[in-house]
Amino acid sequence: MGDKHRVQFEPVDLEMEVDEDETVLDAAFRQGIALMHGCREGQCSACKSFLIDGDVQMARYSTxxxxxxxxxxxxxxxxxxxxNSDITVELINYDEEELRNAVPIQTVSARIASITALTSDIVSLKLxxxxxxxxxxxxxAEIRRPGSDVRRSFSMATTPGSPExxxxxxxxxxxxxxxxxxxELKPGDPLTLTGPYGSCTLRASGEDDGRRVVCIAGGAGMAPILSLLRRLAETxxxxxxVFYYGARTPEDLFYLPEILALGERIRDFRFVPALxxxxxxxxxxxxxxxxxxLVTDVVDRNEPDLSEADCYLCGPPPMVDATIALLESKDVPTDRIHFDKFTTSVS
Structure with a gap:
């Protein structure tokens, strides 16, 4: 381990310790502080902040x-x-309630329960x-095969307390x-699970004031939205x-019966697939x-006013970028746009 320093966050009056060998974000995870973040790979800008004071060094990132x-x-x-020293950082994007109510990062051993094809190129992996x-x-969460350095991040579709x-x-x-x-992977194989990460979570303030929830997803971005819908139905x-889901063809739609069943348990629910x-x-x-x-065009046509909605997004990075631009054009405040954006790693 390296030398330890203090990090002061403004304007939230929050302080923590950081080791020189870890990033500020990882130090926050370790201490249960939920800083805004997305890819955790220096490619999405969700954790962009301003250095007020102190000496830092940044590892390689995307311009x-x-x-x-x-x-x-x-x-x-x-x-x-x-x-490299004590530092003071001004947070640009933050939710003070979320900052102090993080779920601590865990690393647990898991085994594959099932791998089920949902479409020609999307599968359900249950652990x-x-x-x-x-x-x-x-x-x-981040999934890793034991003995391998390859780590990949995927959103969870289940809710807290689910057996899998x-x-x-x-x-x-x-x-x-x-x-x-x-x-190579099959039921019974061991995997290592680390997390949870991400800030695409339901906000208590929205629950209190009855603000509308608008979910927009495409492809495997169904996962966190399905988790949110399951949680809304449970509670x-x-x-x-309203849930807008973008797919290419009818064959690319999945979990329709469950989505409609969840809608029966939510007082005012509408599902709009976009093909x-x-x-x-x-x-x-x-x-x-x-x-x-395109799902962004469908949202544009169907939602003339989103300024009072909480918006949750997940999907391929180009879709997420286009959706954020659309929501901003419709005057959705930045702190009501919630998303996690991943990159694809191939050989």
């Missing part, structure tokens, strides 16, 4: 997440920042953890982890909820009515 001129001005990515893994609805932890994973040819789901929430690669509406055969086009 798409932090431009050179921003670095010159003093901005840093906390997932890549190592402190048995013996009930030893705690998380909040909407969060994600479910992940919905898109398979990519050559994917460091997903590429193993058709070949008997009375918040209005981007069909020319004729197939709704009669699906038992649900949606719309045609």
């Amino acid at each position: 798409f997440a932090l431009a050179d001129y921003e670095s010159d001005e003093g901005y840093v990515l906390l997932c890549k920042t190592h402190a 048995q953890t013996g009930g030893r893994f705690t998380h909040r609805a909407g969060q994600y 932890v479910e992940f919905i994973i898109k398979k990519y040819p050559g994917g460091h982890f997903s590429g193993l789901l058709d070949s 008997g929430s009375r918040r209005p909820v 981007s690669h069909v020319t004729e509406a197939p709704w009669g055969t699906l038992g649900v009515t949606g719309d045609l086009g």
